[in-house]
Amino acid sequence: MYELVRGPLVWIAFIGFFGGMAYRFIAMALLARKDRVVYPTFDAKYGLRSLLHWVIPFAGVNMRMRPFYTLLSYTFHICVLVTPLFLMGHAVLWQESWGVRWWSLPQNVANVMTLVVIFACLFFMVRRLVRPEVRNVSYASDYLLALLVMAPFATGFVAHHQWLPYRPMLIVHIASGALWLLLIPWTRLIHMAWFVFTRSYMGSEFGAVRHSRDW
Amino acid sequence: MADLQDIQIMDPGVEEGIAKLTPDRIERTILKVLTEESAARLEVYLQTCVHCGLCAEACQSYVSRDGDPDYAPVAKVKDTLWEMVKRKGKVDGEFLHNAARIAFIDCGACRRCSMYCPFGIDISYQIMTVRRILNLLGVVPQYLQDTTNSHAVTMNQMWVQQDDWIDTLMWQEEDAQAELAGTRIPLDKEGAEIMYSIIGPEPKILAQLIANMAIIFKVAGADWTMPSTDGWDNSNMAMYSGDFETMGRVERLHWERAMQLKVKRVVMGECGHAYRGAVYDGPRWLGWTKPPIPMVHAVEYYYELLKSGRLKIARKIEEPVTVQDPCNIVRGRGLHTKLRYVINEICEDFRDMEPRYEHNYCCQAGGGLINCGPPWKLSRMKSNRVKAEQIAETGAHTVITPCHNCHSGIEDIIGHFKLGAHVSFISELLVKTIEMPDGGGEE
Numbered sequence: 276m277y278e279l280v281r282g283p284l285v286w287i288a289f290i291g292f293f294g295g296m297a298y299r300f301i302a303m304a305l306l307a308r309k310d311r312v313v314y315p316t317f318d319a320k321y322g323l324r325s326l327l328h329w330v331i332p333f334a335g336v337n338m339r340m341r342p343f344y345t346l347l348s349y350t351f352h353i354c355v356l357v358t359p360l361f362l363m364g365h366a367v368l369w370q371e372s373w374g375v376r377w378w379s380l381p382q383n384v385a386n387v388m389t390l391v392v393i394f395a396c397l398f399f400m401v402r403r404l405v406r407p408e409v410r411n412v413s414y415a416s417d418y419l420l421a422l423l424v425m426a427p428f429a430t431g432f433v434a435h436h437q438w439l440p441y442r443p444m445l446i447v448h449i450a451s452g453a454l455w456l457l458l459i460p461w462t463r464l465i466h467m468a469w470f471v472f473t474r475s476y477m478g479s480e481f482g483a484v485r486h487s488r489d490w
Numbered sequence: 491m492a493d494l495q496d497i498q499i500m501d502p503g504v505e506e507g508i509a510k511l512t513p514d515r516i517e518r519t520i521l522k523v524l525t526e527e528s529a530a531r532l533e534v535y536l537q538t539c540v541h542c543g544l545c546a547e548a549c550q551s552y553v554s555r556d557g558d559p560d561y562a563p564v565a566k567v568k569d570t571l572w573e574m575v576k577r578k579g580k581v582d583g584e585f586l587h588n589a590a591r592i593a594f595i596d597c598g599a600c601r602r603c604s605m606y607c608p609f610g611i612d613i614s615y616q617i618m619t620v621r622r623i624l625n626l627l628g629v630v631p632q633y634l635q636d637t638t639n640s641h642a643v644t645m646n647q648m649w650v651q652q653d654d655w656i657d658t659l660m661w662q663e664e665d666a667q668a669e670l671a672g673t674r675i676p677l678d679k680e681g682a683e684i685m686y687s688i689i690g691p692e693p694k695i696l697a698q699l700i701a702n703m704a705i706i707f708k709v710a711g712a713d714w715t716m717p718s719t720d721g722w723d724n725s726n727m728a729m730y731s732g733d734f735e736t737m738g739r740v741e742r743l744h745w746e747r748a749m750q751l752k753v754k755r756v757v758m759g760e761c762g763h764a765y766r767g768a769v770y771d772g773p774r775w776l777g778w779t780k781p782p783i784p785m786v787h788a789v790e791y792y793y794e795l796l797k798s799g800r801l802k803i804a805r806k807i808e809e810p811v812t813v814q815d816p817c818n819i820v821r822g823r824g825l826h827t828k829l830r831y832v833i834n835e836i837c838e839d840f841r842d843m844e845p846r847y848e849h850n851y852c853c854q855a856g857g858g859l860i861n862c863g864p865p866w867k868l869s870r871m872k873s874n875r876v877k878a879e880q881i882a883e884t885g886a887h888t889v890i891t892p893c894h895n896c897h898s899g900i901e902d903i904i905g906h907f908k909l910g911a912h913v914s915f916i917s918e919l920l921v922k923t924i925e926m927p928d929g930g931g932e933e
Binding site: 303306307309310311312313315325329335336337340341344406407408409410411412413414417420463465466469470472473474475476477478480481484485486487488489490 | 528529530531533534535537538539540541542543544546547548552557559560562564565568604605606608609610611612770774777779820821822823824848849
C-alpha cells in the first residue's frame with residue numbers, strides 16, 4: 276500500500292496537477308481572445324503596480340482596516356506554499372528519488388509553520404460561521420476546501436510526531452496531499468493562479484484606462 | 491435578510507415583464523448571455539472568488555444598512571449570477587423580481603468593491619451582466635426603461651424634440667447675453683476647436699447650465715460649437731439598463747457628430763456616467779479601444795482654464811463647501827486632484843469628506859439607480875445613510891457635485907436626512923465668481 280501511494284499516486288498527483296494547470300491556462304488564454312476587452316486592456320506597468328500593492332502586506336486600504344486578518348492571511352499563504360517544498364522529510368524524498376538536494380527548513384520552524392496552517396484553516400472555518408456576511412455566502416464546498424488544505428498538514432504533523440501508527444498515517448498524509456494537488460486546477464483553489472491575472476487586469480483598467488488607483 | 495419593505499416594492503416594468511416570460515425563454519436567454527456574450531472575465535471571476543466577504547465594507551448600502559449581509563457585494567452576486575449559473579438558467583419569476591431589485595437598485599456599478607477585493611474581481615461587471623440578462627428578458631424598472639426608449643427613439647434621454655432643442659439653445663443664448671454681452675452659442679461651426687456636449691436633462695430641466703457654460707466659454711475666449719441636431723446628448727441610460735445595442739447607437743452618433751464638425755476635442759458638461767459611456771463602455775461595445783477624438787470632462791476643462799489664467803476668480807465663495815467625488819470621473823478618471831484645485835480656486839472654505847478620492851462612497855443615484863424612479867427612492871435613501879453622515883460631518887452648506895446623478899442623488903439625501911445644505915454644480919459657482927470682461931451684461 277505504502278509503495279503504491281509513494282510511487283504511482285505521487286506521479287499521478289504531479290502529472291495531474293501540472294497537466295490540469297496547463298490545460299486551464301491554455302483554455303483560458305483562448306477564451307480571453309473571445310472577450311475582446313481583455314488583451315487590449317492589459318498593461319504591464321499598471322498591472323504590476325497593482326499586483327505589487329496587493330502582494331505587500333498593508334499596502335492596500337482594506338488590509339489596513341483589518342490588521343489581524345491581514346497578518347494571518349499572509350502568514351498562512353506563505354506557510355502553505357513554503358512548508359511542503361522545504362520540509363526536511365520532503366527534501367529527503369527528492370534526494371532519494373531524483374538525487375536533487377536543496378535547502379530545507381529546520382524541524383521546529385517547520386513544526387510552527389504547519390501549526391500556523393492548521394490554525395489558520397480552523398480560523399477561516401470559524402470565521403465563516405460567525406461573520407454574517409461570510410456565512411451568507413459560504414457553501415459546504417467552502418468548508419470542504421478548508422479541510423482539504425488542512426488535511427495534508429494535520430496528517431503530516433501527526434505522522435511526524437508518531438501520535439498514531441506511523442505507516443497508516445503516512446499513507447493518509449500522502450493521499451490527502453495528492454488529492455490536494457489534483458483538485459487545485461478544478462476548484463476555487465485555482466485562485467492561486469488566477470489571482471495574478473484578475474489583479475493585474477483590474478490594475479490595468481484602473482491605471483491605464485481610468486487613471487486611478489485600485490488599492 | 492434583505493429589507494422586507496424593499497422586497498415588496500412593485501415596479502410595472504419588472505412585474506409586467508416577468509408575467510410575459512416562459513421558463514424556456516428565461517433559460518435560453520440566461521444561457522445565451524453566459525455562454526455567447528461573456529467569456530474569460532466572467533469565468534475567471536466566478537472561479538476565483540473564494541467567498542471571503544472582504545468586499546462587504548466597501549459598499550455604502552452594506553454599511554448604511556448596519557451590515558445586513560444581503561447587501562455585501564458578494565451576496566448580490568451570489569443571489570443573482572451564482573444562482574443563475576448553478577441552476578443552469580432554470581430560475582422563476584420570483585427569483586427575477588429579486589434579481590432586478592439587486593441589480594438595478596442595490597448596486598450602482600460604482601466599482602468601489604473592486605478596490606477591496608484582494609483579487610480585484612470586477613463585481614460591478616458581474617452585476618452589469620445580470621442587468622444585460624434582465625434587459626434581454628424585458629425585466630427592467632419602468633422609469634429606467636423609459637429613458638432607454640427615449641434614447642432609442644430620439645437619441646436623447648428625455649424625449650427632447652428637435653424644435654425644443656434649438657429653441658432651448660436660443661433661449662439660453664439670450665439669457666447668457668443678459669449676463670454677458672456678446673455671448674453666443676455657436677451651432678454647427680465646422681472646424682471649431684471644441685464641440686460641447688451635454689446630457690438630455692439639461693435642456694429639459696436644467697437649461698440654465700447651458701447658459702452658464704456659454705458664459706464660461708465666452709470669458710475664456712474659447713472656439714466652440716454645439717450640434718444643432720441629434721448627437722448632442724452624451725448621456726446613456728441604455729448602458730445601465732443593459733440595452734447595449736441602443737447604447738452603441740447613441741455613442742456612435744455622438745462621435746459621428748463630433749467627426750462631422752471636425753472638432754479637435756469634445757468638452758462635456760458636469761456628468762459622470764456620460765463620461766463612462768462616451769469614453770469606455772460605448773467605444774468598447776463598438777469595437778474601438780478609445781474614442782476617435784479626445785474627450786475632456788468639464789472638471790478637467792475648468793482646471794485647464796483656471797490654471798492657465800484664462801479664467802480668473804474675482805471673489806471667492808465664503809460659505810463652507812464640500813465635494814462629492816463622482817465615481818465615474820474619480821475612480822473612473824482620476825480627476826480628484828484637479829477637482830480640488832478647481833474648488834480651492836473658487837471657494838474660501840473647502841472641507842473634504844472622509845473617505846475621499848478613489849475611496850469615496852457612491853451617491854447611490856448613479857449607475858442608473860435614480861433613473862429607476864420614485865418607487866425606489868426610499869430604498870436608495872436607506873442604502874446611503876453613510877453619505878448623509880459624511881456630509882453632516884463636514885458642516886458644509888454647499889455640496890459641490892460635478893455630476894448630474896450625484897447632484898440629484900445628494901439633493902435627495904439632503905432632503906431625506908434634513909441636512910440643511912444644498913447642492914451645486916461647479917459652473918453655477920464659476921459664473922458667480924469669475925472676473926467678467928468690462929461691461930458685463932446688456933443694459
